[in-house]
């Protein structure tokens with residue numbers, strides 16, 4: 001084989017290997033997405049009939065987390081409201097519309113590209129705040145979701161979410177915009193923010209919410 005022919009053959013082999021290794025890594029990525037989604041699905045199946053706390057008595061259904069299993073951020077709210085209880089998806093009411101808008105405007109993401117969940121998966125009657133015992137009973141489900149997703153940041157929307165995730169209650173007006181290590185995996189940052197429903201009641205706090213979303217964008221390496 002002459003030099004030219006050998007070079008051409010080598011080039012072809014190189015391209016073939018490159019092509020195959022690219023194909024393989026794409027396959028691996030797709031595999032990882034499918035795997036996380038199916039592990040999450042199995043996890044949800046495992047507690048759809050949960051009766052570990054009194055909230056099961058009045059719920060229409062358990063409201064699981066929702067969104068992209070490969071999201072770098074997990075938003076955590078308090079508990080489903082009336083609309084969420086009906087539809088079986090978190091943050092689909094007025095507060096959810098505000099949250100979706102901020103995710104789009106500030107992070108440049110569609111809602112379904114992020115992941116949204118709650119510390120309590122069942123609606124408390126009359127939308128009351130879940131009790132510490134209810135938060136404690138439900139937390140293992142969220143903990144497992146986080147273990148599967150492995151986000152970079154957990155974004156707690158409101159004091160109740162902060163209490164569930166960090167295991168202690170903190171004054172949200174003082175700690176919003178601050179991060180804490182996630183107790184079960186300190187590489188994950190926990191960012192505390194106001195709850196979207198609070199902004200609907202106090203529209204001037206939109207400034208702080210936007211500021212904290214911008215900080216989130218920096219933490220995610222998107223800004």
Ligand code: URA
Nearest residue numbers: 077078079080090091
């Ligand atoms: N408020 C929450 O905290 N969670 C929801 O899912 C909806 C409203």
